[in-house]
Amino acid sequence: MKRESFDILVSGGGVAGLIAATAFGSAGYSVLCVDPNAPVTDANDPDADLRTTAFLQPARALLDTCGLWSSLAPHAAPLQIMRIVDAGGETPEPRVVKDFRASDISDEPFGWNLPNWLLRREILGRIGDLANVEFRPGVSTQSVLTRESEALVSLSDGTRASAKLLIAADGRNSPVRDAVGIDVKTTRYGQKALAFAVTHPIPHENISTEVHRSGGPFTMVPLPDRDGQSCSAIVWMERGAEVKRLQSLNKDAFEDEMNTRSCHLLGPLTLASRRSAWPIISQIAGRMSAERTALIAEAAHVVPPIGAQGLNMSLGDLRVLLELAEGAPDTLGSRPMLDTYHKRRHPDVRLRVTGIDALNRASMVGAPALRDLRAAALNAFYSVAPVRKTLMRTGLGSR
Structure with a gap:
């Protein structure tokens, strides 16, 4: 051999x-x-990975060292604000909106988003x-x-x-x-995530938005414009049975559902790619x-x-x-x-x-009392500036 x-x-x-x-x-x-x-x-290949990856600040130095950043930068959408929206009230509407701003801790964006393919x-x-x-x-x-x-x-x-x-x-x-x-x-949650891209009339302004209601977050992450239209990558986490139902819907019905779930924060979302799904787990060696x-x-x-x-x-x-x-x-x-x-x-x-x-467990809760507790916790964490900044630095992996 x-x-x-x-x-x-x-x-x-x-x-x-x-x-x-x-x-x-x-x-x-x-x-x-x-x-x-x-x-x-190729994004048009039936087997293309339609998910996106946000490289956080510490990744840039590594990508520079590898000789990769210069070729990736022209395609990257900067992430200046992480917006958390709690929509866990009786109707799917924003009731708590909090912005975590990169400018509070750095001169750089939180990170940069790129398609996996x-x-x-x-x-x-x-x-x-x-x-x-x-x-x-x-x-x-x-x-x-x-x-x-x-x-x-x-x-x-x-x-x-x-x-x-x-x-x-x-x-x-x-x-x-x-x-x-x-x-x-x-650890298995009984969840799956749908990944796809959308266009929308309201610019994302380099804001990554997580909308929490039940089943898991609905996350809208900025992408570069597509054919002159604002574009975002969506990761929509739900329980497995609900994802199966959503995948079975035709385009018009699916768009109705995703617009309700997005609370219309970016205006009417238009599906701009196929939908892919994968199971959600936690695992550690x-x-x-x-x-x-x-x-x-x-x-x-x-x-x-x-x-x-x-x-x-x-x-x-x-x-x-x-x-x-x-x-x-x-x-x-x-x-x-x-x-x-x-x-x-x-x-x-x-x-x-x-x-x-x-x-993730907090994002999945469906009982009204637990959703109210989640909203109160978001308010509490955000209101204390040192805690808010510590959470942001920890999320970036800063030492």
């Missing part, structure tokens, strides 16, 4: 895995990234410029054997690869995580490392799409790995390096998974 050697093997070619390959490649390491599926880089396109373009990085779509990890000096990985194309560091970025059902014997704790192996992204943690935490937690994983690798290159993938990685990342990940779980 053919055997190849690399500094780093990244198992998983989603957005997080591709950024990991780009980051380590830009730092001079030899990298192989594999994924069983070829990334879809476009992210894949631009990251692959950057990988094509890196001679020391190879991406193999259509190739999966078949087996993993680790030893003190290296990880040995058998791939579906018949290759056997060795690496000083194996990065598991292969999703919530990670084969690599299973192979190295790391357990996970999973018992450890973020094993012999010669680091878990990042959804292999290590999964959270509901609240507060733009998902991929930004993944980039937090990557930043720590890069710092440790560049601080002591001779220890790449060693037990001390990976133990330090686990100790630095796992407490923060555990705290964020717990916090987002609590926020």
Whole structure:
């Protein structure tokens, strides 16, 4: 069997895995990234990922280091205000509206929003410029054997690869995580999320808006204009049966439902893409490392799409790995390096998974008394300026 050697093997070619390959490649390491599926880089492809990702402030420095930000910036919509709307009264109308302004804590926006399919396109373009990085779509990890000096990985194309560091970025059902014997704790909510894009007559003014009623938040995130019209990405979380019903509606009926749920804050919303749905869970790995192996992204943690935490937690994983690798290159993938990685990342990940779980449960409540309590809590947190600013800095991942 053919055997190849690399500094780093990244198992998983989603957005997080591709950024990991780009980051380590830009730092001079030899990298192989594999994924069983070829990334879809066209919004019109039936398999395109129509979700969007908001890169929060700390992500920009990492994307700059990777050589990615210059190509992403022209497509990014800045997020200047995070608006929370409680519409949990008797009728679906705003009764509490609170704005969390980036200008209160920084001269920069909270972050920048981009479509996932476009992210894949631009990251692959950057990988094509890196001679020391190879991406193999259509190739999966078949087996993993680790030893003190290296990880040995058998791939579906018949290759056997060795690496000083194996990065598991292969999703919530990670084969690599299973192979190295790391357990996970999973929480299921009975929820799903609908993702789609809309156009609307009222400009979003770079405000990301979460509307809370019951079932989960209805989130409108700014996108660049489309054909001269204001455009936003929508993530609509509801219980599974309700999502199934919504998916079955024709376009006109669906638009009626989403306009009611949005409280008409941006005027009449017009569906501008197909609708996709995926299940909502929380999940955390018992450890973020094993012999010669680091878990990042959804292999290590999964959270509901609240507060733009998902991929930004993944980039937090990557930043720590890069710092440790560049601080002591001779220890790449060693037990001390990976133990330090686990100790630095796992407490923060555990705290964020717990916090987002609590926020999601609060967003789901349907009983009027509990919805009133949620509105009162929003008022209380917002009214105390130091608390409000601390929450914003914590959400950004600021140290």
